[in-house]
Amino acid sequence: MAAVTTTEDLRLVGISKEFETFTAVHPMDLTVPGGSFFALLGPSGCGKTTTLRMVAGLEAPTSGSILIGDKDITGSKAYQRNVNTVFQSYALFPHMSVLDNVAFGLKRKGDRNAMAKAVEALDLVQLGPVAKKKPSQLSGGMQQRVALARAVVNRPDVLLLDEPLGALDLKLRRQMQIELKRIQSEVGLTFIHVTHDQEEAMTMADTIAVMNAGRVEQLGDPATLYERPASTFVANFLGQSNLIEASVTGPPSGGVVPARAHGQDVVVSAELLPAGLKDIWIGVRPEKLRLGGGGRNKMAGLVTDASFTGVATQYLVRMPWGFEVMVVQQNDGSARACVGENVTVSWDPGQEFVLDQNQAEDAGVVVDHG
């Protein structure tokens, strides 16, 4: 726990990376607070892994600099940086025992207690008993923990995790997420976690930077990103969103702004409406919509699909203009609707988020949830 105070911020200043044929990362600034669990989230090809590799020193940035605390490490080699990586493929040395793998970094740094520390790190990830085995004799989950121990044992300023749980099955992944979080709070190091799995990022990270096409779309804590996405990309990439086209029709009064959406009058919370915006997307998360007229904004529709998921029921309701909104209703004993039923969908102002209509409706839509 004491380690937390000594951990310094990682700062990326105007950093960018251009490859021969494309720009992987556009110039960006990013500060990762010391001791935090930070996630870089985005679809594949968004530049998150390139960013990570630049921090690790495996890729040289085209411009900008990387600082840990006040120390500029832009020009230093991977082996000169006090930064360690848990690789996606684990990259465990196949010819060395698990223990030798974990002790590798300490030995290179000339640590006399390398072996003792390695044993300790293996205990931390509960792999003490297999220290003498070769990596190939371990299961995927165990290999993953060896990779983690091999990085953590060096007490790096920053620990980078490159989709470390990607190769594990769902159950193991959940387990490892909790484990990672536990280890992070135990050792108090700065973790930067690269992932395309929004759920994983939200469960684990203190702060998430959502990346898209080489740029950071939005930076914030998971709740803010989810409740107040700054772009349709973020709205769609993190969870489900119902985006309804609307235009502002009058000045604010009583904390709300009147608007018209597909011929229906609705109101939008005044404080959520960016100043000067007229044509807007009103975004409402499925669980914020209610079946029935309980909310202030009401719209009529036809239930086209209902799927029972245990905790909740998920409905698709077709609106008069053809758009299907998703409604998630808790199974809290309230009445259920059937397919083919005409229903009213409603929500209260303040539950929505408002975005510029210039943004593409389907940006960041995830077809397949990983």
Place this chain on the structure above:
Amino acid sequence: MSWIRRHLLTVAAMATLTILLVPNLVVAIYSFNKPDGRFNYELKRFSLDAWLHPCGTPGICDSLGLSLRIGLTASVVATFLGTMIAFALGRHRFRGRATTNLLIFMPMATPEVVMGSSLLALFLNIGLSTGKLAILIAHIMFCLSFVVVAVKARVASLDPRLEEAAADLGSRPVSTFVRVTLPLVAPGIAAGALLAFSLSFDDYIITNFNASPNSVTFPMYVWGASQRGTPVQINVIGTVMFLVSVAFVLGAQLVAARRAKRA
């Protein structure tokens, strides 16, 4: 530092490549020479004589023909026998596996001079006369192991699930073998055959033990020439063989690449 190191590697690699290719360059240069004496040692005058009359020295093209025939026959037979062994080793579990492996390994671990002289001893003992047949037998023998190794590497890396998938899709064993297994192992077989041909074509030591005066292979002809006087035609043939092999391998790769693109 890393820049220097990276380029140091390039320099070292190019130096080795130069060493590998310099003799071929020299052979090519000397193929345009018109030496004064019987030996083609010193560059005197530029001449196309040898290129215009590659068979201009008695015996040279006969020996080349014999070497090509022996090389082809030996590589075909060795590839056939070796591929069968490779499949047995790569695909089956059987008793005597270790002994088989040892038997395959031994010819590669035995110096040519020992193999050549031993075969001669055998032929002398059973009264078989040396000559073309003896050479062919010897070549098949020492090429066999190399084919086994080449094909086995490929068979071992083959995903058995592909064959299972073929069977699952209703393919009979024979058609699975012809349509799935063989095409996948083909590069290994081709490599084995190529290796066998080059080993056979280039062999002197074993051949020398088992040859007779009327079975002069190309390497034996060259050896004889090195003692009596070297005709420039030797350089022409050496250069042509080099160029043909480069063109052949690159051509084969081009065809394979084009096929892969089309698929």
Place this chain on the structure above:
Amino acid sequence: MAEAVAESALPTRSPGTPARPRRRRANWVPYALLAPGLLWLIVFFVAPMVTTLSTSLQQGNVDDGYVLTGNVAVYWEALQAYWPQLLRSLVYAGIATLLSLALGYPLAYFIASRKGRAKNFLLVLVIAPFFTSFLIRTMAWQSILSGEGGLLEKLLGWLHLGFLFDWFGNVLEFLHLSPNGQILGSPWAVVWGLTYNFLPFMILPLYTSLDRLDGRLLEAAGDLYATPRETFRYVTWPLSLPGVVSGTLLTFIPAAGDYINSRLLGNTNTVMIGQVIDSQFLRVLDYPLAAALSFILLILILGMVTAYVRKAGTEELV
């Protein structure tokens, strides 16, 4: 295809090579597949070895025939008479193998780190010299290394570096490695010829094992504070050992038995054991002695190979 040739040069190392044995096939199938090839090897490899052993223990002469007398003394005689050539062969082959390793490793590493076409083209260049008879290529070295109008001397002279040629010759003379200060005809020319001739046999297996090396492991080493030198020492080198082992074997074994290089590039003081066996068999016609020498060479090499492989920890060689 060039890749496949390279592949073939490396023994598969994994202990579990038999890829999923299949039980449903009849048990006679593997034996049917093995029979023709193994029979060939038994008749034309094993039987000759037995014949050689038996020949070595016979006494007699070409005209009257030979009788098996169990004359073990011939081995002692052979060793006594030809131990210098035997030792020389092993030493030359050993030096040539180390030289090949030193020369071949960078090229193999370089090729393995290339991509696509460049890689294939380089591999072809490594293999292609095979197709020009090695005798012709060795003769080319004669004209390169020759002190009288040789190409190397001319090239150095043209570069005003002629003194290098003389200087090297003087060093050789001083070290009693060359009687007349000539490179051609000295042990060094022979070792050089051996190195050159078997270099591809070194490069191909090295290439194969380096090509299989996962680049991410090198990154991981760098990430874990290993300098490039340490990365090589602790990761690259150990993981390329299978290639090193088969490369050194494929170089050392033929080099130890070779005598073409010694004949074409050496002198009477560089005679190697292969030359002795050759002349005893084909010219002197002392079959028992030649057979005994063959057998001694074989046993020596097999002994060294076995010890070496044990030490390197490679279980299955083929």
